[in-house]
Amino acid sequence: MPSRRRTLLKVIILGDSGVGKTSLMNQYVNRKFSNQYKATIGADFLTKEVQFEDRLFTLQIWDTAGQERFQSLGVAFYRGADCCVLVYDVNVMKSFENLNNWREEFLIQASPSDPENFPFVVLGNKVDVDGGNSRVVSEKKARAWCASKGNIPYFETSAKEGINVEDAFQCIAKDALKSGDDEEIYLPDTIDVASSSQQRSTGCEC
Amino acid sequence: MHETELNDLSDDADYAASLQQGSASMTRSDSSRRSSSSEPDGAEVVYLKDNVTIHPTQYASERISGRLKLIKQGASLFITWIPYKGQSSNAKLSERDKNLYTIRAVPFTEIRSIRRHTPTLGWQYIIVVLSSGLAFPPLYFYNGGVREFLATIKQHIFLVRSAEDANVFVVNDFQDPLQRTLSSLELPRAVPVANGRSSSLSASESPTDKNQVRADGVAVDGSLSSIQNNGRQRQKMHDPARDLSIHVLEKFSLVTRFARETTSQLFRENHSEGFGGNERRNHSQSSHDYHQNAASIDVEKVPDEVPVAPDPLEKSPCSNRGEEAATNVGTFELIDSKEIDKLTVWGKPRQPPLGPEEWATFLDSEGRVTDEKALRKRIFYGGVENNLRKEVWTFLLGYHAHDSTYAEREYLVLIKKSEYETIKNQWQSITQDQAKRFTKFRERRGLIEKDVVRTDRSLSFYEGDDNPNVNLLRDILLTYSFYNFDLGYCQGMSDLLSPILFIMKDESESFWCFVSLMERLGPNFNRDQNGMHSQLFALSKLVELLDVPLHNYFKQNDCLNYFFCFRWILIQFKREFEYERTLRLWEVLWTHHLSEHLHLYVCVAILKRYRRKIMGEQMDFDTLLKFINELSGQIDLDAILKDAEALCICAGEHGAASIPPGTPPSLPLDTGLLYAQQDDEVL
Ligand SMILES: Nc1nc2c(ncn2[C@@H]2O[C@H](COP(=O)(O)OP(=O)(O)OP(=O)(O)O)[C@@H](O)[C@H]2O)c(=O)[nH]1
Ligand SMILES: [Mg+2]
Numbered sequence: 001m002p003s004r005r006r007t008l009l010k011v012i013i014l015g016d017s018g019v020g021k022t023s024l025m026n027q028y029v030n031r032k033f034s035n036q037y038k039a040t041i042g043a044d045f046l047t048k049e050v051q052f053e054d055r056l057f058t059l060q061i062w063d064t065a066g067q068e069r070f071q072s073l074g075v076a077f078y079r080g081a082d083c084c085v086l087v088y089d090v091n092v093m094k095s096f097e098n099l100n101n102w103r104e105e106f107l108i109q110a111s112p113s114d115p116e117n118f119p120f121v122v123l124g125n126k127v128d129v130d131g132g133n134s135r136v137v138s139e140k141k142a143r144a145w146c147a148s149k150g151n152i153p154y155f156e157t158s159a160k161e162g163i164n165v166e167d168a169f170q171c172i173a174k175d176a177l178k179s180g181d182d183e184e185i186y187l188p189d190t191i192d193v194a195s196s197s198q199q200r201s202t203g204c205e206c
Numbered sequence: 207m208h209e210t211e212l213n214d215l216s217d218d219a220d221y222a223a224s225l226q227q228g229s230a231s232m233t234r235s236d237s238s239r240r241s242s243s244s245e246p247d248g249a250e251v252v253y254l255k256d257n258v259t260i261h262p263t264q265y266a267s268e269r270i271s272g273r274l275k276l277i278k279q280g281a282s283l284f285i286t287w288i289p290y291k292g293q294s295s296n297a298k299l300s301e302r303d304k305n306l307y308t309i310r311a312v313p314f315t316e317i318r319s320i321r322r323h324t325p326t327l328g329w330q331y332i333i334v335v336l337s338s339g340l341a342f343p344p345l346y347f348y349n350g351g352v353r354e355f356l357a358t359i360k361q362h363i364f365l366v367r368s369a370e371d372a373n374v375f376v377v378n379d380f381q382d383p384l385q386r387t388l389s390s391l392e393l394p395r396a397v398p399v400a401n402g403r404s405s406s407l408s409a410s411e412s413p414t415d416k417n418q419v420r421a422d423g424v425a426v427d428g429s430l431s432s433i434q435n436n437g438r439q440r441q442k443m444h445d446p447a448r449d450l451s452i453h454v455l456e457k458f459s460l461v462t463r464f465a466r467e468t469t470s471q472l473f474r475e476n477h478s479e480g481f482g483g484n485e486r487r488n489h490s491q492s493s494h495d496y497h498q499n500a501a502s503i504d505v506e507k508v509p510d511e512v513p514v515a516p517d518p519l520e521k522s523p524c525s526n527r528g529e530e531a532a533t534n535v536g537t538f539e540l541i542d543s544k545e546i547d548k549l550t551v552w553g554k555p556r557q558p559p560l561g562p563e564e565w566a567t568f569l570d571s572e573g574r575v576t577d578e579k580a581l582r583k584r585i586f587y588g589g590v591e592n593n594l595r596k597e598v599w600t601f602l603l604g605y606h607a608h609d610s611t612y613a614e615r616e617y618l619v620l621i622k623k624s625e626y627e628t629i630k631n632q633w634q635s636i637t638q639d640q641a642k643r644f645t646k647f648r649e650r651r652g653l654i655e656k657d658v659v660r661t662d663r664s665l666s667f668y669e670g671d672d673n674p675n676v677n678l679l680r681d682i683l684l685t686y687s688f689y690n691f692d693l694g695y696c697q698g699m700s701d702l703l704s705p706i707l708f709i710m711k712d713e714s715e716s717f718w719c720f721v722s723l724m725e726r727l728g729p730n731f732n733r734d735q736n737g738m739h740s741q742l743f744a745l746s747k748l749v750e751l752l753d754v755p756l757h758n759y760f761k762q763n764d765c766l767n768y769f770f771c772f773r774w775i776l777i778q779f780k781r782e783f784e785y786e787r788t789l790r791l792w793e794v795l796w797t798h799h800l801s802e803h804l805h806l807y808v809c810v811a812i813l814k815r816y817r818r819k820i821m822g823e824q825m826d827f828d829t830l831l832k833f834i835n836e837l838s839g840q841i842d843l844d845a846i847l848k849d850a851e852a853l854c855i856c857a858g859e860h861g862a863a864s865i866p867p868g869t870p871p872s873l874p875l876d877t878g879l880l881y882a883q884q885d886d887e888v889l
Contacts, residue, residue: 017697018656036663039656039697041781042772044835045828060828067653067697072341072735075318076769076827094649104370108319111376 009050009176010060010080012110014102015087016095017066020125023159024087025063028169033160040065043077050173059173071105078110083119083176085168088142090124090135090156096142103149119175120152123168128158249279253358257348258287260307262740262868270307274345276358277311283362284311285334287345306747306866309334309342314363320375322352333734341739553848557588559790565594573612575601581608586799589790595709602796603722605715619715626714630685654683654695661700665785667708678707682717689721696731699724701777705789726871730776737870741775742768745806747864752810752853756817763826770831771809778805787843794847800854802872803865807857811849812841 013021022037029046045062062077064070078084084106088095103120112118124142127135139156146152153175155168253276261269272289287309312334321333323344330352331344347355356375359365368374568581575581581601590598600606606615633647641648658679662668668675679700687695703720710716729737745768750757760766773781778795780788795805813820816837825833854861 017653035659037660038781039660039700041698041701041776042769042835043831045832065697069696069731069733069735072335073769073772075335076767092652108368108370108374108376 007056008058008060009082009173010062011083011085011172011176012062012064012078012081012106013085013087014064014106015066016089016092016098016102019066019087019089019092019095020159021066021087022063024123024125024157024165025061027159027162027165029061031162033162042070043073050170052174052177057173057177059169059176071109074105074109078106081106081110081112082179083121083172084110085121085123085172086152087123087125088137089126090137090142091126091129093136096124096137096145099145116150119179120149121168121172121175122146122152122154124154124156125159127156127163128161249277249284252276252278252283252362253355255347255349255351255355259346259348260343261346262307262343262866268867271348272308274347274355276355276362278362283314283359285309285314285317286311287342306864307343312336314359314377317377319368319377320356320359320365321371322356322373322375324352324373343736343739344734553851554587556844556847557584559589559591560584560594560598561591562594565598573615574610575608578608582797582799586794586797589793592709592786592789595789595793596711599706599709599793599796600715600719602793603719604725605719605722622718623714626685626717629689630681632688633684650687650695651684653697654680654687654700657697657700658683662704662785665708668704675707678713678716679703682707682713682720685717686720686724689717690724690728693724693728693731698731698777701780702727705780705785705792708785709789727778729870738772738776740866740869741806742771744803744865744869745771745775745809748806748810748857748861749813751857751860751864753814753817756813756821759821763824763830765827765830770827770834771813773835774809774812775805779808782838782841783843784839791843791847800851801862803869804850804854805871806865807850807854807861808846810853811846812837814849814853815841815846 013025015021017039022040023033025046026037027033029048040063043062043064045060048059048061050057050059062081064074064077084103086099086102088099090096099122107115107118110118122142122145124137124139129135142156143154146154153171155164155171157164157168159165253274255274257271258274259269259271270289272287275286275288277284277286287307289305289308316337317334318337319335321335322330323332324330329346329348330350331346332352332355333341333344335341356365359375359377364378365375368376564584568575568577568584570576578601585598585602600615601608606618610618633651636644636647658676661676661679663676668679682703683695683699686699687693702723703716706719706723707713707716710719727737730741731737746757746760746766749760760768778788779791782788783791791808795808798804801807816833819825820830820833823829857864
């Protein structure tokens with residue numbers, strides 16, 4: 001079976017406008033937070049080298065605009081994704097309720113070969129705000145939703161304080177890598193339509 | 207009724223007949239008769255609907271009606287939409303304009319999904335989304351029939367309703383890998399007609415005598431013809447080489463699970479390189495004299511690696527970005543040096559900005575601008591001094607009429623101030639308690655609040671905590687969202703307002719100037735992204751006209767959706783230049799001197815500057831997007847403006863014809879329901 005693995009892992013960050021997608025990406029890649037980031041228009045990505053088991057991978061992290069109106073652009077950006085990160089703001093109920101829409105929209109537009117097992121990771125961001133007093137989505141509620149969608153790994157983060165960001169992206173990268181394993185990039189000798197039915201564990205061991 | 211006239215594309219006899227019938231019934235004799243003139247052999251019309259209309263603009267007078275058909279040939283299904291000939295009530299809509307929108311035999315293998323809109327009020331329409339991510343403009347079914355249309359498709363190809371959105375129908379979206387592979391095997395069969403999208407279905411007399419092949423064996427690209435001729439002079443070609451490559455494709459698709467992707471990739475490449483040549487050779491020389499001169503700087507296909515033929519406009523890769531010394535600033539050499547007539551157009555040197563003394567000469571004693579055109583032209587070449595902007599911008603934006611007097615303007619300002627206060631009061635009077643039960647309002651306000659604190663905060667005018675100007679941004683945007691509730695607030699608007707408030711300082715004045723700007727740019731923010739799509743579409747046509755190799759490169763690399771220019775266009779390059787430079791660019795764009803769509807030529811000019819780098823480094827879509835995003839702050843505005851001017855002049859009326867009517871920021875001609883189709887969005 002395949003031995004040549006991909007070295008580029010593509011990750012898409014989705015979520016309502018203002019939940020902190022750009023901030024999370026920058027915190028992870030550049031280890032800094034600025035409150036002068038602009039609202040994202042169109043899309044952009046940052047890359048970071050990650051190492052697993054003595055091998056180097058390039059994590060390509062795509063940051064897209066959160067406003068619903070721009071979603072028709074998704075087709076061009078979601079294609080070929082290995083993992084999708086869904087972000088909400090623990091202080092904004094609506095951003096949590098919208099996770100389902102984001103997930104579904106992603107599956108429609110990216111149309112991964114195995115939607116059931118496509119890896120998602122959910123981040124509840126801005127846990128630092130007001131010492132947690134203004135939060136409206138409980139961790140329990142969020143975890144319950146993640147469990148109902150096939151055990152999506154869940155992290156509570158603060159892009160501002162750098163809480164849990166590294167861990168979350170470690171998991172994201174791992175999941176992306178596993179997803180990448182399923183797809184081959186070389187041509188088999190014969191038609192091989194069965195091999196994509198390999199099982200991949202959902203969830204994340206980290 | 208509609209007058210009809212004969213041409214090789216249309217089926218006016220049928221159309222007249224169907225008008226009498228008033229239905230979409232289709233008889234066998236119809237299609238067989240047609241097949242002798244326009245349908246390819248063995249093709250069968252399986253669905254036909256009249257009065258399917260597109261709305262390029264919000265104005266009823268500019269709608270284009272046509273006939274929608276589904277055509278089956280072998281195992282492949284094609285969609286066509288051909289506008290009626292000579293039916294336009296509006297002289298502004300030339301045949302050329304209509305042809306821009308014509309859908310010529312697009313195979314369903316190139317279609318990703320169809321979104322259906324069946325509002326309870328108003329017409330049903332569909333949006334056809336291509337695999338490339340581009341979408342055709344909404345097709346309105348004036349006589350209904352969307353359901354029948356979808357049902358017909360279902361009979362012939364694999365169409366599934368999206369589980370997530372009942373109004374989205376996904377084409378060939380097989381979850382099962384086996385089916386997926388099988389579907390891909392159909393693709394090669396689609397090639398002959400797909401490639402001949404212009405040829406097979408719009409065949410006419412043989413133009414072989416007019417063949418035009420350059421001495422070096424490279425066909426002169428006839429890209430302009432898609433604007434000009436629209437297939438009239440094309441013919442169905444049976445090219446053995448093409449058949450061979452189809453054969454290879456078929457073989458290839460047998461051995462790989464990912465045939466679908468790969469085959470479509472190959473298909474695209476073959477389509478643009480190999481097959482395109484057939485098409486190209488078929489154009490009459492006369493219709494391309496201009497084109498050869500203007501655009502054929504280099505028609506060779508882009509090789510797989512460097513070197514790329516240089517373009518006089520491009521930025522030398524070894525010179526530092528942002529420095530102009532090394533390049534031939536503002537020169538635009540229009541033709542290949544091998545060609546006979548050398549034609550060179552220069553963008554005029556930039557002038558110093560308009561100052562107070564000169565400004566005074568444009569005004570009569572009562573404050574009227576006596577020569578509007580001269581003023582616009584003057585500003586086009588030099589812009590305006592900063593302290594004059596507050597006054598001059600109100601004219602450029604159309605807030606004040608040029609023939610208004612000082613007194614009239616003073617009066618208008620007062621009236622408008624109270625009008626602004628009235629609208630502002632509408633949301634200010636919403637109590638906290640009321641807001642609790644007013645989700646839309648809370649969400650809209652939340653979105654605006656999140657954006658204004660992320661808008662130009664490094665500028666001293668907006669920096670620091672509790673900056674009153676940031677609050678002004680919020681108030682104006684929230685008021686605007688009540689002024690134009692249907693459009694509401696969309697990200698990007700705060701970027702457009704920021705410079706206006708920075709210049710105008712006054713709240714009400716800023717609001718009304720912003721309103722004027724949004725009259726032009728509002729469609730950028732439409733829910734269906736129509737305004738953006740039409741601009742990106744026009745941009746691709748302009749590049750095709752002005753830089754054929756670059757166009758071909760984008761085509762081969764799946765970059766034709768031009769999404770990498772999205773930010774440029776949405777907020778008028780606001781993020782691409784330093785603040786002061788943006789102000790300069792905007793006032794130049796707002797003059798509408800030479801073209802309302804200078805911003806699209808600015809896009810072309812920037813792309814042309816970096817074309818060697820783009821093609822030489824073989825940038826794919828991702829790399830290109832990143833490259834373009836990172837050009838921010840690196841672009842020399844004056845040089846680009848000169849190039850854009852030169853390009854605009856070169857493109858001339860062919861350029862103008864590449865831009866569909868109503869493409870933003872075209873000014874409104876009459877009023878109507880501007881944002882009617884947006885009722886299904888919250889914000
Ligand atoms: N307190 C706090 N604020 C945050 C955090 N993350 C982001 N923010 C702030 O929230 C706002 C939005 O952050 P962005 O990262 O720009 O949000 P986004 O999701 O990229 O938004 P769009 O680009 O509009 O889709 C900014 O003002 C950030 O400073 C966080 O963890 N804690
Ligand atoms: Mg962002």
